[in-house]
Amino acid sequence: MAELAGNVLVGQSGGPTSVINASLAGIVAEALNHEIIEEIYGGLNGVLGILQEDLIDLAAESQQQIRALRHTPGAALGTCRYKLKKQQDFERVLEVFKAHNIRYFFYLGGNDSQDTADKISKLAQQQGYELRVIGVPKTIDNDLVVTDHCPGYGSVIKYLSTTIREIACDNEAMGQGDLVSIVEVMGRSAGWIAAGAALAKRRDHPHDPPHLILLPEVPFNQEKVIEDVKRILKREKYCLIVVAEGLVDADGNYLAADSATDAFGHAKLGGAGEALGEIIEHGIPGAKVRVARPGLIQRAAAHAASKTDSDEAFLAGQAAVRAAIAGETEHYTVETGLAPLSDIANGIKKLPREWINEDLVSMNFQFLRYAQPLIQGEVAVPYDAGVATYARLDKVRVDKSLPAYEV
């Protein structure tokens, strides 16, 4: 394919991860190597900033900051949950691209973002504007179809595995046959993250915590869980449960949905851990329940990120640039190479049922063999005055040349 000279635009979208900035660093670092790329811009807050022509000059950032992005959590460009809907929105995006001679667009995000990238790509084609769009996958949820695994996932399960092992030390010290410790982890539609906590078990120690992993893939069965907890309390003196926030009952209702109303009479959102805790307290008189909900902590815990994951995220960014320059306008994954954007958008990759043990609350060797490689290696995060330090971009603005746009 013919060489295409012009500018690069990168955007980040959806929930941040520990390594989405590593992909950004990979894109910037690689783009600098290619002379046909003139400017490297970042769009602030994903498509939201692109619509408003809020662009920054990434080439103006110091090399230290770009390097520090490799271990910085969050999304340094800002992100959004805004979904382009109107045709007018898509046309505005292209108008902005044309105004700044954007010929390469890299969009880092999950399912929705891949869908957005796909639509922009198609509109550009229709209009005969030469544009190469590559979606770079990221999601802690690991549920992007086509991908074997997704940057962001390894780090969240690495952090949680160590955390579960640490809480287990604490629980083991306190347990006197009545301690039930619940850790609610992310995962609305698939149990990938909860399953990953199984890596806290030592090899050949199936009785190691977590004792129960409650997945959205397995409908919640109150009687069974109570029986499981009782049995484990007897054997281990404490019971450590990992529950996915998206746990559902046999009718598909979230466990938390029917639990309680808040002080103002609104239905309480979230809280599968709290709801489960209440159920156990009622079902097992005398049980002492402790609920931890790391919440956003788990997807931002860059100080405990997986080096494998971080490196793959960086490589994904680099490879996306190389592929785009070579003329491939598709979706890149570390293992499977490129896949059409339209294949990946809006699908959800489920945790394979055959990786769940027959007890329905633990993972088998197939899962462990899959997940183990993803958490290998530790990222060396620099500390300053005792606290981990992260990149902060200067965000030098690119001059706007278009009239304002109402979002």
Next chain:
Amino acid sequence: MAELAGNVLVGQSGGPTSVINASLAGIVAEALNHEIIEEIYGGLNGVLGILQEDLIDLAAESQQQIRALRHTPGAALGTCRYKLKKQQDFERVLEVFKAHNIRYFFYLGGNDSQDTADKISKLAQQQGYELRVIGVPKTIDNDLVVTDHCPGYGSVIKYLSTTIREIACDNEAMGQGDLVSIVEVMGRSAGWIAAGAALAKRRDHPHDPPHLILLPEVPFNQEKVIEDVKRILKREKYCLIVVAEGLVDADGNYLAADSATDAFGHAKLGGAGEALGEIIEHGIPGAKVRVARPGLIQRAAAHAASKTDSDEAFLAGQAAVRAAIAGETEHYTVETGLAPLSDIANGIKKLPREWINEDLVSMNFQFLRYAQPLIQGEVAVPYDAGVATYARLDKVRVDKSLPAYEV
């Protein structure tokens, strides 16, 4: 004072910390140096195991395991919240001590445990049984009187400072003027832990997160908090709040009222973060609230422990042994040397009011100057197959020689 030959008994009590095992390692390592110490025993589950003559032989543990205790969270001997009450209990403890020729008793714990140690010491004196008792302080709460600071505290605030900085990266990426992120941290009666989150701010960046620190020392004022949050949302696009679990209103009622009490009659807590989230959602229509509750994670996060804290905990154990052998039967702290056990038991060290800024939601330079040194240095925790690894004692039991005792 005359040399006292005999055996050592160590017990751990109360809530575990990241470094209580470092103190245990210090005691064992130091005791091995002194020939007048014959056996080194551990009591399982604090006084509970001692009452039941559940002792293990710590000298039989491998040196690797004792060394690994220096970075292992939890309480390797097990702990308890059991409080000796009956005179019969105290007499049983002495009976066990006599049966095993225990002449040195080291009790690692917080306020309640220091009280227990004090009473045992006094009873031994009354009975003319030569026994040297030293309480080794530990509490993440940092509220032991007499101590300048307490092993355990530095590690919890180091972990939280990095965590707050990480969540802030995430929040900053997502914030569009409506995101309110709440992190509920431990701290029942004093705001030491919540205050420590202030270390997440960079020097000379007072607008860095956490934007609001809500302390038990400052009665909750709903109108003021709503105003504060609105102002910060306007300025920063997101608002990161750290709230102590023990937050109270002007009447002294916990924000999340809960009638349950633990074994010591302290109110059982949980839910200040959720309660605050509801108040904010109600008071600021459109606010998107995210609540994280690290719960036990924060006090077990040994992978992010403070080297200063861990080293001090180890030194406290060593020094306790040296002091006991020299004939000092008191309470040891790293900075202040020894203090009478009866002074430290049951007191609570409050966070000085003059360290809180006039805005009532941030800490001044006096606090930062105090807390900064406590989080310096990182503990190198070994990783195996991608997960942090911790010590597990073999727990070789010491033969029982007394009749069973009903607890």
